[in-house]
Every structure is written in structure tokens, then in C-alpha cells.
Amino acid sequence: MSGESSGGSETSPEMRNISDSNSTANDDVLLSVRDLKTHYEERSLFGGDPVRAVDGVSFDVRRGETLGLVGESGCGKTTLGRTLVRLEEATDGNIVIDGDDITTLSGDALQRWRRDAQIVFQDPESSLNDRLTVGEIIREPLNVHNWKTPAERRQRVRNLLERVGLREEHYYRYPHQFSGGQRQRVGIARALAVEPDFVVLDEPVSALDVSVQAQILNLLMDLQEELDLTYLFIAHDLSVVRHICDRVAVMYLGKIMEFGPTEQLFQKPENPYTRSLLSAVPTPDPTVERDRTTLRGTPPSPRDPPNGCVFSTRCPAKIRPDGFEELSEHDWDAIEVFREVLRERSRTDPSLSERARELLGLETRLPDVEEAAGELFASRSFPSDVQEPIQQSIEAANDGNEEHAREIITAALGSVCDREAPSLLATGRTDSGRSSRCHRHKEEYADPDASGSDSPQS
Amino acid sequence: MSRHARDDNVPLNADATSSRDLALEVENLRTVFHTEHEQIHAVDGISFNIRRGETVGLVGESGSGKSVTARSILGLIESPGEIDPASAIRFEGDNITEYTESEYESIRGDGIAMVFQDPLSTLNPVYTVGNQIKEALSLHQDLRGTAATERAIELLEEVGIPDAARRVTEYPHQFSGGMRQRAVIAMALACAPEVLICDEPTTALDVTIQAQIIDLLMDIQAERDLSILFITHDMGVIAEVADRVNVMYAGEIVESAPVEPLFAEPKHPYTRGLLRSIPSTQTSGDRLETIKGEVPTPNEPASSCRFAPRCPKSFEECSEVAPIPTAVGDDPDHDAACLLYPESMTTDEAVAHHRPADDGGEQ
Numbered sequence: 001m002s003g004e005s006s007g008g009s010e011t012s013p014e015m016r017n018i019s020d021s022n023s024t025a026n027d028d029v030l031l032s033v034r035d036l037k038t039h040y041e042e043r044s045l046f047g048g049d050p051v052r053a054v055d056g057v058s059f060d061v062r063r064g065e066t067l068g069l070v071g072e073s074g075c076g077k078t079t080l081g082r083t084l085v086r087l088e089e090a091t092d093g094n095i096v097i098d099g100d101d102i103t104t105l106s107g108d109a110l111q112r113w114r115r116d117a118q119i120v121f122q123d124p125e126s127s128l129n130d131r132l133t134v135g136e137i138i139r140e141p142l143n144v145h146n147w148k149t150p151a152e153r154r155q156r157v158r159n160l161l162e163r164v165g166l167r168e169e170h171y172y173r174y175p176h177q178f179s180g181g182q183r184q185r186v187g188i189a190r191a192l193a194v195e196p197d198f199v200v201l202d203e204p205v206s207a208l209d210v211s212v213q214a215q216i217l218n219l220l221m222d223l224q225e226e227l228d229l230t231y232l233f234i235a236h237d238l239s240v241v242r243h244i245c246d247r248v249a250v251m252y253l254g255k256i257m258e259f260g261p262t263e264q265l266f267q268k269p270e271n272p273y274t275r276s277l278l279s280a281v282p283t284p285d286p287t288v289e290r291d292r293t294t295l296r297g298t299p300p301s302p303r304d305p306p307n308g309c310v311f312s313t314r315c316p317a318k319i320r321p322d323g324f325e326e327l328s329e330h331d332w333d334a335i336e337v338f339r340e341v342l343r344e345r346s347r348t349d350p351s352l353s354e355r356a357r358e359l360l361g362l363e364t365r366l367p368d369v370e371e372a373a374g375e376l377f378a379s380r381s382f383p384s385d386v387q388e389p390i391q392q393s394i395e396a397a398n399d400g401n402e403e404h405a406r407e408i409i410t411a412a413l414g415s416v417c418d419r420e421a422p423s424l425l426a427t428g429r430t431d432s433g434r435s436s437r438c439h440r441h442k443e444e445y446a447d448p449d450a451s452g453s454d455s456p457q458s
Numbered sequence: 459m460s461r462h463a464r465d466d467n468v469p470l471n472a473d474a475t476s477s478r479d480l481a482l483e484v485e486n487l488r489t490v491f492h493t494e495h496e497q498i499h500a501v502d503g504i505s506f507n508i509r510r511g512e513t514v515g516l517v518g519e520s521g522s523g524k525s526v527t528a529r530s531i532l533g534l535i536e537s538p539g540e541i542d543p544a545s546a547i548r549f550e551g552d553n554i555t556e557y558t559e560s561e562y563e564s565i566r567g568d569g570i571a572m573v574f575q576d577p578l579s580t581l582n583p584v585y586t587v588g589n590q591i592k593e594a595l596s597l598h599q600d601l602r603g604t605a606a607t608e609r610a611i612e613l614l615e616e617v618g619i620p621d622a623a624r625r626v627t628e629y630p631h632q633f634s635g636g637m638r639q640r641a642v643i644a645m646a647l648a649c650a651p652e653v654l655i656c657d658e659p660t661t662a663l664d665v666t667i668q669a670q671i672i673d674l675l676m677d678i679q680a681e682r683d684l685s686i687l688f689i690t691h692d693m694g695v696i697a698e699v700a701d702r703v704n705v706m707y708a709g710e711i712v713e714s715a716p717v718e719p720l721f722a723e724p725k726h727p728y729t730r731g732l733l734r735s736i737p738s739t740q741t742s743g744d745r746l747e748t749i750k751g752e753v754p755t756p757n758e759p760a761s762s763c764r765f766a767p768r769c770p771k772s773f774e775e776c777s778e779v780a781p782i783p784t785a786v787g788d789d790p791d792h793d794a795a796c797l798l799y800p801e802s803m804t805t806d807e808a809v810a811h812h813r814p815a816d817d818g819g820e821q
Contacts, residue, residue: 072664073635179752209519209691209753214735214746221745236664239694239738243746280669282694284736286717290698294673295666298634341621372621 030198030230031061031084036093036103038076038083049303053079055254056093058424061198066224066231068245068262070238070277074299075251077234081200084232085117086110115145118191122203124183128175134161134186135171141193160189165219181212185219192223200232205240217244238281242266247433250274253299253310256424260434270427270436272317296333297340304347309439312417313340317438319445321415327386334376335390339409341372342393346402369397369405389413416445481653481685482531482549482570483507488542489523489530499756500526500539502709505783508653513679513686515700515717517693519732521753522706524689528657530555531687532572533562549653568598571651575658577638580645581630587614587641588626594648613644618674636667643674647682654679655687660695672699693736697721702791705729708764709756711783715792725786725794728765763797771798775809782812 036057039050053076061067069077082088084095086102095102097113105113118141121127128137135157142153158168164185175183184204191199201220205213221244224231235241241248241262248265250258250273258271269275279292295314306312313336320332373394382390389412396405410418416439425441428434440447489501501523508514516524529535531547533554546553549569554562574580582590591610595601601609607626614622617640630638639659646654656675660668676699679686688699696703697717704714705726713726724730731749751768763769766776776797783793784800797805797812 072666181752210693211519211732211735211749212752214737214748217737218745218748238665239736243737276666280665281738282668282672282692282698283738284693284697284721284733286697286700286721288697292669294669298636298667337620344621345624367623367627369621371623375615375622376620 028062029060030063030097032094032096033060033084034058034094034096036080036083036095037091038079038088039091042091052076052254052302052305054083055302055305057251057254057256058093059249059256059259061230061232062247063230064224064228065246066233066244068241068248069232069234069251070236070241070248071251072236072277072299074253074302076254076302077251078202080251081119081202081232081234084198085119085200086113087119111145115141115194116196117198117200118194118196119200119202120184120187120191120204123207124180124187125207127187128183130175133172133174134166134178137175137186138189138193141190145194147194156193157189160193163192163223164189165215179212180208181215184208184216188216188219188223192227195227196229198230198232200234202234203236204233206235206237213240220244238266238278250277253305254302255310255437257311257438258434258436259424260428260432260436264428264432264434268428270434270441271438272315272440273311274436276314276316296337300343301347306418308414308416308418308420309422309437313343315417317440317447318417319415319439319447321413324386324413327382331380331382331386334380335386335409335413338373338376338390338393339406341369341376342397342402342406342409345369345397346406369394386413479509480548481508481510481512482547482687484527484531485546485548487527487530487545487547489526489535489545490540490542492538492540496757499709499759501530502756502760504704504706504709504711506704506711506714508685508687510685511679511683512701513688513699515696515703516687516689516706517691517696517703518706519691519753521708521755523709523756524691524706525657527706528572528655528687528689531655532566532570533557533559567594567646567649567651569651570653570655571646571649572655572657573639573642573646573659575661577635577642577662578630580642581638583630586627586629587633588628591626591641591645591648594645598649610644610648613648614641616647617641617644617678618670619644635663636670639663639667639671640674643671643678647678650682651684653685653687655689657689658691659688661690661692668695675699693721693733694738705732708754710760710764710795712765712796713792713794714783715787716789719787719789719792723787725792725799726765726796727769727771727798729794731768731770763795773797773805775805779809779813784811 036054038054039052041048042050055076057080069080071077079088083090084102086105090103093103100109102113138157138160139153142156147153157171161168161170166182166185175186178186204220205216208216217240223229233241233245245262247260248262249256250271252273258265258269258274265274266278269278276293276295280294293316295316297314300306300313309315312318389408393405393408396408420439422437422439424435424437426434427436427441439445484507485505487501487504488499491498491500504527506514516527518524530541535541541555545555547555549565554565581587588607588610591613592606595606595609611622611626614625619625619637619640633641660671663671672695675686678684688696690696700717702714702716703720704711705728706712707728713720713724713729720729721733724733731747734747735749737746749768754764754767756764760780762777762779763772763781766772769776779797781795781797783795786792786794786799786801797809800808800811803811
């Protein structure tokens, strides 16, 4: 699926160096993202932690490929896509195309990038202006970029309408006269109007019914082949991603957890998160024996990501510290849930009325953690090196010091997953282009039970 | 279910299953919306039943009438909508379509409860989650005060919310999406219903959270012997949760079958098309099979097959005769409403079989 398309902009020699210094950079690469961060409310009036929507992401987009970006809601995939087309300002890092760093573009160069890179939005109900006719909507980018003459623009819109499976006479209709699928076709035509090289498809089919979804996916694949487009395909639907993408990046809490060619990644996921995500997808086959790892809880807040691995609060393959191997899965799970409870509690800000009640001695801010602990640990007996820190932690939490309570447990029962953020390591065969972010890929932590793991184990 | 089929096609379950095993029976349900310009036959003569402890799926694309079916069962159809008086929905021996509003209130929640797609619109943002569960408890179980609070905490624990004693004092916005749906399920359980209608309960959730909620619903069903009507557009979810499946298209049930034969041998061209357009079932990179066109709005009574304009197998009679549910395949519970069936007949015979007779269809 590779094609040649003109990069679009002039290359300045010193910028060329940036991309050349990356070992992966070659003629195939359209776009290099390096350590990109997009944080919201960084300098907010009231202080507080910023939302780390995208938190240090690096990858290359190859010419003519479809790169998939998957993850659950809130993982930062949409923010990343929007940052690439400069709808959001990056906080840190670079996005390099033909030697230009997109994050610092301005003036004409930025204008050019905004023509070369387009985006198709998820919701065709809200991304089209209801007061413009379909023709005007598709023509708008042509007007903005001052493309040729008005007559030529009209002709181009007519051609585009036909190209995306609509009819010429739809030019004068309004979006509300169209179904969801047709509206999404309009959105695609608008994105293609100024002949971009790179299109961010932000969940383009998730608002559509499955039979209509298939039509749009086919259209996107046809257009890519015909126009040599490069796609960044953002989706939460893994089956769609598997169908349409050449390579996939799996995101969790602002970080890429796993990266690799689609088929390999789906057939043999390396990262525990990818494995859990894939096992959660329901298959349309009732006879399939489901071997599912149901993940516990929800992703933590991107304002307060875990210190170690971002996935450590839910990870089914989390490494245990030495000396606790004999604890059962259920016991260990209960401890992890208890840590989650403390975590949630330490993030609860008391409301004004709660503060007032507390001051007046009417009630304490939170009910005793003992009740939650009782529910979790009832009918479990732990050895003393587990029981003691839990007891101390409960006491600290009852004194209103959840932070300290968390520290006690992490110190006693935490492992490398809680302390160190793993880096993205190359996995699989040497030239496979796969990488995954997990401590398990290091020899000393290799998990003998990990199914499908190809990581260095011997 | 058997009423519309000819005698020779009466599904076995009509005899084998006495009405006492049925938690809910929907017979010839028609729900029409009267608008200025036209009448929308949102649900157009569908029949199905739910046995005790079983999960029945209702699957279809948007606009197929799934949610209107659920609302009809709960008596939530308001003007300009209207349930045809000839329709029957039987619950505990009564035809509840004849209920007055106050009679309906006595079974809503207690008898039949519902979990909606969007938990945020089900929960009231200005009351704590605990207060909302307690409201349900005081209405349906006559529990108040500390006893109600304790029961609310128990219910939250039952649906897998950790630290329930604290959570019970929190507001919906302090819950994550999955937690909210758990809270909604806790509210539904507060009334101890017999039948739970789940209308796209996982559609707004991420897959890992969807898996949690499906696990939870299946656990609760096993514990409480609940009968569940599970409405979704997602064939993957249906394959996982349902015992029997009804496929809806433009207000009608076009195919119904136990889950395994439905996926192994779909008979109706619509079901086949729907299954083939799911990406995961095909090799990647290929073009997906599609169903051409879009779902029509059923704005007149069915006098033909509504799928015919999109159907790859349609022939002339498809636009003249409205097909009736007909036994297909090996499983006695497997019906499809399509002029291609019964397969044992020639096309002409089959068309004659479906063509309405003056004697009301009895032979």
C-alpha cells in the first residue's frame, strides 16, 4: 500500500537533520512523531495537575499506509490525532514532516500543512454546518485555501460528490436531508477537497450502523488507493482496525503500549493490555469458547497517572515483589482493589458543605475505610508480612491520610511495575518492527504463563 | 409466536412450553406514531416470548424498532405514539397493554425493569447515587432510613462497586461510565424484577468495561433467575449473551432462532448481509460485503417485503406479498419471514404460502 506523493513543502537543511538523526527515518516515512506531549490546563488559573492527554508518544507514519490508533475512551487517541493536524497545540516534542516541525509552524507554512493534512470527524451529526448546503460545505476548504477559480471549485465539488458515492444534485441539499452514512460521505468529500496527503480519520464509522459502516470503509480503502493517501485511523472498534490498518498503535492513558504490524499484533499480542483489550471484544460466533481476561476497574485519571507503568493499576500480568508468590490470585486481587480504593479516596476533594460539616464536627469526610476493607478482605487470611502493612495502611487512611496509606502499601507490596515506567522495547523478531511497553519483556521478569508472548525468555 | 404461522409450521415450542414457563409474551405488537404527514409503523406486528431465566436478544440497526418495542412493553409510549388495541403483551397472565397508568406503575420496576443505553440520562445529576437507589427501595420495597442505606450499599457491592459505603454518598458525575451503568443496574435490582429489559446497556461503554457489565448481567441472571430481553445492534454482544435471537428490520422480526443456528446458518438475506458486513469475520484488507442502500422508514402497513429493495435475492413477488414467519432449517424454533421459504416448496408454492388468504390464514 505504498505510493509516492509529493511532500508538499520545502525542506530546510537543519530541519532535515532532525529526522535523519532518527534511525527509522527513511524515504518511506511521511511523518515522524517524537516524544509528543499534549497536556490540557497546564497553566490553569487554579493550579492543580494538568490533564496528560498525550504523554510522550513517538512513532513514524509511512507514506501510503493506514496507521491505526486504538484505545479506550480517554486514552488520548483523539487528542493525538488533533495535535497532528494542529487543531491542538503540542506541549512538548516534535512532529516532523519533510524536515519541518509541525508543532512550530506558523504563517504560510502552517497554512500549507493545514491543506496537506485533513481530518474526518466521528459524528456526522455535529461536524457539518446545518445552515450550509452540502455543496457549500465541501467548497469551504477550497475557498479558504483560495483554490483556482470559483467555476473550477464548483466543478471540483461536483466531482467529489460523485467520487464519494453521492449525486451531483445533492449539491443544493442540506445535511439534515441526509442519513448518517451519507453525511459521513460529505465529511469525507470535504476532507479530500484540497487534495491532502495525510488524513486523520477520527472514528469515522463508529456512529454508523454496521451495514453502512462497511460501505464507508470500502469507500475509504478505494480512495486511499486512488489518491495515494496516508491515513491515521483512530478507532475503538478493534475489528474495524484489524480490517483496514497496516500497522497499529495501542494507546493507554496517553502512552503507546504496543506498536506493530496489524496481523502480527492481533494474532500474537505482546503487551498485557493489548491481550486484555483483544480478549474483551465479543466475537459474532456463539460457539467460540471465550478465554477472557476481564479487566478490573477503569483507567485512572490522566491528571494523576500512576507512578510506574500506566497500566499497573489494572494489569493482569503485574509483577509481584519477591516473597509473595504463594498468595492466591484472589488474595492479590483484593489487595489491588484495596489500593484502588485508597487511590480513589485520595483524589476525592471535599465539597464546601462537607468541609463545613467536618468543621462543625457533624461527620467525617469519608466513611471509615474499614468497611471497604472488611468487604474486600473478609474470609481472607494473609501472612503477617501482608497483614501488617494493610493494617497500618487502614489506620493511616482512617486518620484521613490516604497518601500515606498508599505509600505504606506500595513500600511493602509494590513491585517494579509501581515504581518504574517501562520503556517501549522492541519485541518479536528483530526486523518485525514491533514494540511493547512492559517490564515483562525483560528477562528477569519474563512471565512463563504469558500466552502469546514472544519476548526474550531464555 | 405461533399465531401467524400456518398450522403445518407451528413451532414446537408452542406446545412444549406452557404459558407458565413464559416470563413475557409479546403477540402481534403494533406501535404506530401518528405525525402530521404520515404514520410511522415503528413496530409492525411482532411476536416473541421470553422464557423464565432466559436471555432473548433483539438485534437490528438503528430505526428497526428495537427501542420502541422495549418502551411498548414498559407502557412508555406517549402520544403521538399508540399501541394497536389488537396487540397483546402478556406478563403474569395479564395482557398489560390494557393496563391503566396506575396498574402499570405496579409492575414497572417490580415486575419489569429497564436498563437504558445512557446511564447519565437515567441518573438524576442532583441526587446522590445512594438517594436514587433509596428512592427505588422506598417505592418498591418499603425500606427507609438506615435500613434503606444499608440495602443500597449492599446492592452497590452486589454490582461490583468497591468502597460502596463511600460511593453511596457520591453524585453520578463522580462515577465513571462503567460505574454509572453498574449503579443503574443496582437501581433496577432494588425493585427485584422478574424481567429485565436491557436497551443497548453496553453501547456507550469501552470494550473492557462492556465485558465487565456483560459478566455482571450474566452473574445476576444466574443468581436471581432473571429473564432478560437484551437489545443491541452488536452481533458480537448478541452471540455472547443471548439464548435466542430475534432479528428486527424496519419494524418487523425477519428472523428468529436459537443463537447457534442463527449464526451458523442464517436464513434471511438480511441476517446474512448483516453478518457478512462485520469486519472481523472476513479476511483483512478485502472489500467488505455491504447491504446496499439504507434502512427505510416504515411509513405504511407492510404490503410487501420491506427488505426487498435492498435484497440481493429479491424477485418480482417480493414487492407484492408481505412474508410471514415460516419455519426454516432443522431447529423447530428457527423462523424467517422471507418468500424464499419454506425451501421444500417451489417459488410459486412458497409465495402462495405467504400470500394472505381470505380466511385469515387458518387452513
